[in-house]
Amino acid sequence: MRQSLGVRLWRLSIIAFVAFYLLVPLYAMFDFSTKPFGFADKGRTFRAWQMIGEQQDLFQAVTRSLISAAIVMALILFLVVPTAIWVHLKLPLLRRPFELLCLLPLAIPAIVIVVGIAPLYRWISINVSESPITLAGVYSMLILPYTYRSLSAALDAVDIHTLAEAATTLGATISRVIFGIIMPTIRTGIINGSFIAIALVLGEYTISNILNFKTFQVVIAQIGRSNGNVAVAVSLASLLFVLFLLLLIPNKKRQGAVLDVDLA
Amino acid sequence: MTQLQYKRAGSANGRTGSRYWRSKTAYLGVLPFLAFAGVFLLFPTWNVVSGAFRDNYGELSTTILKSVFNDPIARHAFGNSLELSAKTAVVGAILGGLFAWAIATGKPGGVFYKVAVALSSVLAQFGGVMLVFAFLATFGFNGLVLTFATKFLPTTFLADASWLYSMNGLAVLYTFFQIPLMVLVFLPTLENLKPQWREASDALGGKSFEYWLRVGIPILTPSFAGAALLLFVNSFSAYATANVLINLADYLTPLQIATALTSETGGSNPAEAKVLSFYMVIVVVIAMTMYALLRRKVSNWEQRR
Numbered sequence: 001m002r003q004s005l006g007v008r009l010w011r012l013s014i015i016a017f018v019a020f021y022l023l024v025p026l027y028a029m030f031d032f033s034t035k036p037f038g039f040a041d042k043g044r045t046f047r048a049w050q051m052i053g054e055q056q057d058l059f060q061a062v063t064r065s066l067i068s069a070a071i072v073m074a075l076i077l078f079l080v081v082p083t084a085i086w087v088h089l090k091l092p093l094l095r096r097p098f099e100l101l102c103l104l105p106l107a108i109p110a111i112v113i114v115v116g117i118a119p120l121y122r123w124i125s126i127n128v129s130e131s132p133i134t135l136a137g138v139y140s141m142l143i144l145p146y147t148y149r150s151l152s153a154a155l156d157a158v159d160i161h162t163l164a165e166a167a168t169t170l171g172a173t174i175s176r177v178i179f180g181i182i183m184p185t186i187r188t189g190i191i192n193g194s195f196i197a198i199a200l201v202l203g204e205y206t207i208s209n210i211l212n213f214k215t216f217q218v219v220i221a222q223i224g225r226s227n228g229n230v231a232v233a234v235s236l237a238s239l240l241f242v243l244f245l246l247l248l249i250p251n252k253k254r255q256g257a258v259l260d261v262d263l264a
Numbered sequence: 265m266t267q268l269q270y271k272r273a274g275s276a277n278g279r280t281g282s283r284y285w286r287s288k289t290a291y292l293g294v295l296p297f298l299a300f301a302g303v304f305l306l307f308p309t310w311n312v313v314s315g316a317f318r319d320n321y322g323e324l325s326t327t328i329l330k331s332v333f334n335d336p337i338a339r340h341a342f343g344n345s346l347e348l349s350a351k352t353a354v355v356g357a358i359l360g361g362l363f364a365w366a367i368a369t370g371k372p373g374g375v376f377y378k379v380a381v382a383l384s385s386v387l388a389q390f391g392g393v394m395l396v397f398a399f400l401a402t403f404g405f406n407g408l409v410l411t412f413a414t415k416f417l418p419t420t421f422l423a424d425a426s427w428l429y430s431m432n433g434l435a436v437l438y439t440f441f442q443i444p445l446m447v448l449v450f451l452p453t454l455e456n457l458k459p460q461w462r463e464a465s466d467a468l469g470g471k472s473f474e475y476w477l478r479v480g481i482p483i484l485t486p487s488f489a490g491a492a493l494l495l496f497v498n499s500f501s502a503y504a505t506a507n508v509l510i511n512l513a514d515y516l517t518p519l520q521i522a523t524a525l526t527s528e529t530g531g532s533n534p535a536e537a538k539v540l541s542f543y544m545v546i547v548v549v550i551a552m553t554m555y556a557l558l559r560r561k562v563s564n565w566e567q568r569r
Contacts, residue, residue, distance in 0.1 A: 080297065
């Protein structure tokens with residue numbers, strides 16, 4: 001259908017306005033991070049970008065954040081997913097309570113969770129470990145609603161009861177049914193959940209800042225206090241990296257599901 | 265277990281959990297997850313909710329609940345939080361909704377569509393530390409717009425970075441992540457508008473504005489309101505952006521909570537933090553319940569993708 005002139009004008013002006021709003025700060029980050037140091041106000045320099053490599057703290061923090069992301073993913077794979085399948089298969093009465101439990105974090109902002117969980121992490125720091133990697137525990141709960149959404153959609157799409165009964169008849173054990181039969185059929189849902197896990201762990205600031213853990217975002221904020229140019233360069237770099245990752249995912253369906261923030 | 269449940273359990277249609285249901289030991293399967301969620305999710309929730317009804321010595325009392333409710337500072341912060349969230353939710357919903365419409369009317373699967381959607385999904389998560397740096401690089405000292413404004417528009421507010429550290433500044437920052445979030449939430453709805461409805465309206469002689477007035481807007485209103493509620497919760501819960509930009513303890517409720525919890529001057533007051541958190545949870549629960557009710561209204565036609 002050809003669009004009328006009025007519609008096209010409206011469309012273009014909306015796009016122009018919003019794009020201006022969203023893109024100017026991004027360009028300003030590039031501009032700011034390539035500003036010359038000191039009193040010179042002409043020319044460009046990439047010193048701030050080169051200095052990213054010298055930030056020891058930053059690399060430690062990224063490594064630790066990636067390790068906690070891996071632990072969160074492992075928790076999803078070996079705890080949340082099998083439990084979700086188990087509940088779907090064997091405990092239909094628990095489906096509703098399980099769903100409510102999984103959606104609970106939506107009603108509790110991160111700033112509230114941190115209030116409740118502070119004593120626990122005080123205990124963990126003293127008795128178990130002071131490493132920020134322990135945050136994986138609370139992170140895996142924070143993403144529970146998103147994991148649950150993508151999982152239950154995937155589980156509803158296949159007839160897991162028939163699959164499970166066929167496999168059991170052929171002599172498969174229950175762990176084989178869960179890990180060998182059902183999990184491979186819902187892998188798209190699991191991949192989506194893992195993608196969200198990485199994004200959340202790398203972007204989390206509230207909990208780690210208040211509990212005094214040096215995660216990726218906390219370290220960026222710290223760098224920003226001493227060296228603005230470098231902090232801006234790091235922020236822009238990580239933003240472009242995530243954007244690049246997203247554009248790499250060609251499958252439209254998968255992208256739609258990653259973006260599925262339809263919560264309740 | 266009741267007799268009825270046993271009967272349903274034995275049914276052969278597979279939907280009720282079939283024969284496994286007879287075994288009570290099946291319930292043991294959820295124990296590991298329940299234990300984990302108990303430690304990292306249920307315990308903190310219970311800690312906050314029950315703690316709101318205790319004083320700093322752990323005794324049951326509603327003193328702090330009342331004193332915080334009547335505290336002018338806490339009220340001011342809570343009002344600021346509500347105002348900021350409502351404003352940015354409305355502005356974000358309108359701008360994001362219009363932008364989503366602009367995306368939806370473009371070529372599906374085209375370059376603009378792909379880039380706009382990918383950019384939205386990145387920027388919706390962009391709140392916090394990195395967002396503050398982006399805006400400091402734009403409007404802050406030595407920033408792009410500020411440098412431009414001091415040269416060409418020295419009399420406008422843009423020539424002075426101080427507006428950024430106010431409610432208006434925060435609102436501009438929050439709207440930056442609200443717009444992309446709105447696009448993500450609202451775009452699927454727009455894409456599910458059936459072209460047949462428009463064709464029917466056209467065939468019956470309806471003009472474009474009549475279609476929107478009588479068909480489009482009434483159909484979209486519940487999802488639009490639901491999305492706006494989601495945006496409201498999103499900025500109501502936000503802490504990182506405000507913390508990095510203006511760490512003034514009494515400005516917004518999340519900042520006040522963080523200060524009550526961690527105050528380095530020895531004024532730490534965990535009971536107050538719990539009470540403030542409890543009030544926040546009440547607001548979020550109300551908003552999310554309204555959201556769920558609205559979604560139920562929508563789901564009839566929309567979720568058949």
